[in-house]
Amino acid sequence: MSLINPPVRPEYERLLEEIPPREATRPLHWSNRLWQQAWLRRTAILIVLAILWEIIARQQNNDLLLPTFLQTASALREGLAGGELLRRAGISLTVLIQGYAYGIVAAFALTTLAVSTQLGRDLLSTLTAMFNPLPAIALLPLALLWFGLGHGSLIFVLIHLVLWPLALNTYAGFQGVPETLRMAGRNYGLGGLRYVLQILVPAALPAILSGLKIGWAFAWRTLIAAELVFGASSGKSGLGWYIFQNRNELFTDRVFAGLVLVILIGLAVETLGFQTLERLTVRRWGLQR
Amino acid sequence: MNKVSSLKMPASDTPTPLLDVDGVSLEYRTPKRLVRATHRVSFAVHEADRFVLLGASGCGKSTLLKAAAGFIQPVEGEIRLDGQRVARPGPDRIVVFQEFDQLPPWKTVKENVIFPLLASRTLGRREAAERALHYLDKVGLSRFADAYPHTLSGGMKQRVAIARALAMQPRILLMDEPFAALDALTRRKMQEELLALWEEVRFTLLFVTHSIEEALIVGNRIGILSPHPGRVRAEINSHEFSLQSQGGTEFQLATQRIHRLLFDEEYPVSRQAEPARKIA
Structure with a gap:
């Protein structure tokens, strides 16, 4: 049994030369840098989708069922230039923003109550369990009875759509805030609303933002659907009613133009709104990669 | 009421303490039972003390x-700061x-240091910013x-936390194993910096650690806690030790003494080299 010993090697010391900074860090190739731009990649995806649409529509050759991309684009341009589409979109968005804002306030109040008291916690979990699965469209006839044939009933439904998912997400986010951070906040004498606003809300912002996104998508999609069905009854009609009207008159290109605008607004809110918000907050803070 | 005070230094000529922990029993709740974390613990921290609570895990030091x-x-006893009960x-x-x-x-780092100053309404925005920069400079992070914070290393984050704590100029600084999550080299450097800061500012410190070496280096007085539930086993002085005395004979002897107190074992002098391994 012989144990192998590693050889004893001589020690040495050496002086290190300075590495020129250009060699230590080199810039990326321009094509790599260009491809790093998210907007460029996204635009490329959109262009490919538009080309596919154009090809399929030309093969179908039926304007009534599937207008081409170019036809839709010109209908969209006309609608925007004439101001009608913009006006309709404006009406829809005004209603949406009102309902969304009320929903956020209600969700915030409910979750603040839930983090501060046991009863509030029970209230939140019971209410969300009851009302979150309730479809908004099913509430709309009732809302029309209660609030009449105006924007009031739409706003009521929108609040219902935003409130529950946002409250659920916000509360989950609050519960995920690290204990150390909570203690640090209380250590400085923070309490009550200041504690919620200065510690819990920023720390739970990733969850809150995802709740806001879910609420926004629910609200936008259901608002257009509700306008499609009940839009005629309210005096000023929005985008959904525009789509419905033009389908009745068989202006399929305008129907598509309306749909494209719904999508474009959704994309704009997502990229300009939420992504900017994320970049300025949770990404910058390292809460989210 | 103070039956355990026999473990304390005779209180005849010492001034009134800054932080007085007086017969404190603490309990925590598990789903099935109440567990006693500490049992009638008493010790006193005086102005500019670097008081270390040392003990194995489960002794309730944190x-x-x-x-x-x-x-x-x-649940029993009380903790007083400047004679006022801590509530x-x-x-x-x-x-x-x-x-x-x-x-x-x-x-940001600066906002982090400013935050408690504003949150506790200690200072206005401008004074808070000035003081924040002053203390960030002290920990070398200006x-x-x-x-x-997510762009900083662990040691830097702890420096920010220390700067933030010092900027508040609290009556007492409480440190809960602040360097335990750092690598050994950074930890040593942080101990050095903490002592340098103390030399300059002379804050009062209550420091929790499970490292005997750290206790001897950082503290001027060490409260040794025995586990399950935590009770004060001894209080010893360590003001003569610094980072430089590490490895010296006195330091080794003190380490062994603490070791014996912590684990209640008699160590033969010949086997003093690696007592930790024996326990494990």
Whole structure:
């Protein structure tokens, strides 16, 4: 049994030369840098989708069922230039923003109550369990009875759509805030609303933002659907009613133009709104990669 | 009421303590039972003390620190700061935690130091900014004032936490194993810096650790706690030790003495080299 010993090697010391900074860090190739731009990649995806649409529509050759991309684009341009589409979109968005804002306030109040008291916690979990699965469209006839044939009933439904998912997400986010951070906040004498606003809300912002996104998508999609069905009854009609009207008159290109605008607004809110918000907050803070 | 005070230094000519932990029993709740974390613990921290609570895990040293911070209420006895009973967390006792997530990630380094000053309404915005920069300079982080915490290393994050605590100029600084999550080299450097800061500012420190070496280096007085439940086994002086005395004979002897106190074992002098391995 012989144990192998590693050889004893001589020690040495050496002086290190300075590495020129250009060699230590080199810039990326321009094509790599260009491809790093998210907007460029996204635009490329959109262009490919538009080309596919154009090809399929030309093969179908039926304007009534599937207008081409170019036809839709010109209908969209006309609608925007004439101001009608913009006006309709404006009406829809005004209603949406009102309902969304009320929903956020209600969700915030409910979750603040839930983090501060046991009863509030029970209230939140019971209410969300009851009302979150309730479809908004099913509430709309009732809302029309209660609030009449105006924007009031739409706003009521929108609040219902935003409130529950946002409250659920916000509360989950609050519960995920690290204990150390909570203690640090209380250590400085923070309490009550200041504690919620200065510690819990920023720390739970990733969850809150995802709740806001879910609420926004629910609200936008259901608002257009509700306008499609009940839009005629309210005096000023929005985008959904525009789509419905033009389908009745068989202006399929305008129907598509309306749909494209719904999508474009959704994309704009997502990229300009939420992504900017994320970049300025949770990404910058390292809460989210 | 103070039956356990026999373990304390005779209180005849010592001035009134800054922080007086008096017969404190702490309990925590598990789903099935109440567990006693500490049992009638008494010790006193005086102005400019670097008092170290040393003990193995389960001796309730962190729980004691949290009680001093006001996060936990004692079931027996009381903790007094300047003669006032500690009832809730407050900005006169700032805690430096072990975890790096004590810094709100949505605030830059400077804003982090300013935050408690504004939150506790100690200073206005401009004075707070000035003081923040002053203390960031003391911990050598002025260059990183506008960086976000997630871009810093662990040692730097703890420096920010220390700067933030010092900027509050609390009556007492509470440190809960602040360097335990750092690598050995950084930890040594942080101990050195903490002592340098103390030389300059002369804050009062209550420091929790499970490292005998760290206790001897950082503290001027060490309270040794025995586990399950935590009780004060001894208080010893360590003011003559510094980072330089590490490895010296005196230091070794003190280490062994603490070791014996912690684990209640008699060590033959010949086997003093690696007592830790024997225990494990």
